[in-house]
Amino acid sequence: AVCGAGSAATGAPPPGGDPGSRADLPRFSDAQAVLDGVASLIDKSLLRPVAPPAEEPRFGMLETIREFGLERLDASGEAEAAWARHAAWCLDIVEAAEARRLGRAAPIAAGPLGPERDNLRSALHWLRDRGQVTTGLRLAGTLWPFWLEHGELSEGRQHLVTLLAMPGETTDSIIRANAMSVAGALAQAQGDHDEAVALSQAALAAFRVMGESRGAAVALTTLGLDAMVNGDCDLAETFLGESLAHFRTMGDPRAGAWALRHLSSVAYRRGDMARAAALAEEGLSIARTTANGLDVARLSLNLSAAAVTGGDLDRAAALGAEALGLFHGAGDRWGVADAFERLGHVALERGDMAGAAAHLDASLALFRDIGDPEGTVVVLIRLGWLERARGAEPVAARRFAEGVAVARERRNPSCVTSGLLGLGALALDRGDHVAAATAWAESLHLARGVGDHLAITMALEWSSHITPPRYAATGAGLLGAVARSRETLGVPPQASLRVERDRLVVGLRSRLGDPGFDAAFAGGGGWSLDAAIAHADGVFAMLDADGQRGAILGSPSRPDAVSSSPGRLRLAELPALTHRERDVLRLVSQGRSNQEIADALFISTRTVANHVSNILAKLGVDNRTAAVALVLGGGRV
Known part of the structure; x- marks a missing residue:
């Protein structure tokens, strides 16, 4: 193996020694017992235990020894083969984790991917540097829960964007569409709406041509979330409703719970607390059945939001605390930030200013770090x-x-x-x-x-x-x-x-x-x-x-x-004017341009121009100045 944490080493002398004269260095063959080799390296102080975030024992090398080992590996002519095996191993564990997450494989006592962070990064960099786009996109695209849960959005997005733009890009349509979909989801999470929509729409079109319902559902979810953030709740419900239908048709209750959570968020944005809570409760019942802690945590936060807005502060606090514990246990920094915000809101409503400040300050620091x-x-x-x-x-x-x-x-x-x-x-x-x-x-x-x-x-x-x-x-x-x-x-x-x-x-x-x-x-x-x-x-x-x-x-x-x-x-x-026309006229009276009005109302400049034309026609005037003068009571100009 090539990386430090979690890998067996090739053996290297202590700093200052003569690498060529060390006959006592362990040398492994494929048949040699790995555990015996690791024990030999530990005895020689060439490996050191790593404080484990996971349950299994893990070991790493001192950086100077690791660099020396890589130099020896290069000199032996075996480096490329070793890197290739390492990348294949990373892809295997990531795709196995994804299969378990989706219910396509039986759950096993496997640890989270977090401890493999350095291994995964090294594999992605090597695949990119060697121009192995297809494998790189498979790995980066399958890692999307890792990027989201660990709050490493920028890193994941950069890997995907770089690989998608490389010459000799993959000809595998499913792999490419999945990579675009994941890149779109990460862009949406970072507030890059234009990029999120462009990538997700391209992925959705590709998935529909291939008849890939799951991929289409994921792309629709991103489009729904983006529409919600941009204030178009009707469009958000359309996208998310179609996503939920896809997941239900596939008989995937867990993915359906994700769609229910997002639909709950849309209802909350509309101020419909009863529907928001009902959708979240439905999703939470599924999540508890599938025993996925992160799903339970996220849906608990949705219910906590509805509870605090509905005035049930005790329930909001209990749900928020449960979610925080689950997020902490899974190492989900983004979830921790969300939970801190919710608990800060509860503390504020209770009049606990010190508690509110502590929770909200911690949440702000995490959100800023995540991006x-x-x-x-x-x-x-x-x-x-x-x-x-x-x-x-x-x-x-x-x-x-x-x-x-x-x-x-x-x-x-x-x-x-x-x-x-x-x-x-x-x-x-x-x-x-x-x-x-x-x-x-x-x-x-x-x-x-x-x-x-x-x-x-x-x-x-x-x-x-x-x-x-x-x-x-x-x-x-x-x-x-x-x-x-x-x-x-x-x-x-x-x-x-x-x-x-x-x-x-x-x-x-x-x-x-x-x-x-x-x-x-x-x-x-x-x-x-x-x-x-x-x-x-x-x-x-x-x-x-x-x-x-x-x-x-x-x-x-x-x-x-x-x-x-x-x-x-x-x-x-002015009863003849619609609500939106009144909004536009108010901004026209302030001397704002069509672009400024579009930015303020989150609509296109073409839509603004149409509203202005309708206003002039209804008021019976020829220009903006005359319209403003008329409604100010000064008559036509």
């Missing part, structure tokens, strides 16, 4: 809320701002929405209602664009905080609409924000009186979602550029004689 931008953003925003609760507003602002910036760069509207809610809350704390309204308005309309009902509900709730005293009934109505939405979603108010919400209710009751507040609250509970959003738009629109409040546009409580504030769009008075 997972979405995980990094989620933790940054959670840390922003933690620092706000601690009263460290400058630190909170930096956390939120960094999270939003990365989320915008990675085109992740759900995380942009979450971060903007935090930035708006900080603006409210310092009395800057204009900045709060700007952040919450963008958050609300992004959430509506991706169908995130929980984020919509949270943005509506925050908007009630900046309702002026004269229109307190609208604030109470918004809280009623929020209560109805939370009841429908099965999501109670966040424990960490309950005090300031209760303070707002006290203020509104004081202004309206109990009967007036109750009537307005009940009325808001009867609003449609569109009506509630229109009222929130009115709250946002009434703020002047200098921070003075004007009238609430579109509010049933405003006097007819009051006109809209100068400099603010009267979007609530």
Whole structure:
């Protein structure tokens, strides 16, 4: 064997000796007992025990002795054959592990691949350097669980991309399609959406031509996850539903559990906690039957997320702790990072600031080391809320701002929405209602664009905080609409924000009186979602550029004689425009280009141009300037 850990050595003298004069060096033949040879090398201090992450005894060489051994191997002319045997052995153990993972082979008492990390790396480098593309792609492609579970995404992706681009690439269609699919999955995990989609679509097309259902299902999973992160939950459900159907047709319940987990994540993004929990429970029952600890851990985290959002903090903590233990035991760094984030969220909701900080800091460090931008953003925003609760507003602002910036760069509207809610809350704390309204308005309309009902509900709730005293009934109505939405979603108010919400209710009751507040609250509970959003738009629109409040546009409580504030769009008075057209018009009024609008709304510039054309036609004007002037109340330009 050629590598250090876990391999038998060829024998080498201690440093400083004369290699040519050592007649007592052990020399092995194929028939010689390996254990006797290893014992002889240990006796001569040429091998040393390695602290085992696995159950089996393992030994390694000092680096100087290993290098000398490789030199002797080269001199003997046997190096190429030894490297080839080593690569073949690596491929055998990896493909055997994959067969067991997929249920194609009986489980045996085999250890994880983690201890073979150095062996696998050496084999991949040798295959690449020798231009053995087919074997290299087989090995790198089959190692995808290793790359993911150990958080070594960049390394795995680089091996695959390099091998796929090499001259003399494999002509084996299945091997190449599998390599593209794995490279696409790793790109998706690192937030490289364009590369993820390109590779996964190419792999999917190849698998469909070959009739390879499993490969197609895996590629569909990557496309579904990418669509979810980009805020297209409908498309995500389509891809993931087809993936689940493939796995079920093949009679592969374990792979079906993976698809159920991802569909649970999509439901969570939509704010449908009941469905998210039901899908995760279904997947977890399968995972416990197949006795796969990592599957149990991942699905437990999905259930933990639904539990903490649903207010069941004890269950969320228990599930998160179980998942953390399983991830630690398997050496899954990515899973550990996820579990720390979940436990940090639970601690924050419980008011345990020290515990939340410890868990979230550990999670952030791992996500950054792994190279997972979405995980990094989620933790940054959670840390922003933690620092706000601690009263460290400058630190909170930096956390939120960094999270939003990365989320915008990675085109992740759900995380942009979450971060903007935090930035708006900080603006409210310092009395800057204009900045709060700007952040919450963008958050609300992004959430509506991706169908995130929980984020919509949270943005509506925050908007009630900046309702002026004269229109307190609208604030109470918004809280009623929020209560109805939370009841429908099965999501109670966040424990960490309950005090300031209760303070707002006290203020509104004081202004309206109990009967007036109750009537307005009940009325808001009867609003449609569109009506509630229109009222929130009115709250946002009434703020002047200098921070003075004007009238609430579109509010049933405003006097007819009051006109809209100068400099603010009267979007609530434009029923002919669709929600997306109103979003576009709002950004047009800010002087943004089509490309800037596309980036802000996560749509194409062609779609923006179509919306602008429709807006001009509906308003009966010829250009953007005239449209803005018209809705500002200034007539045509």
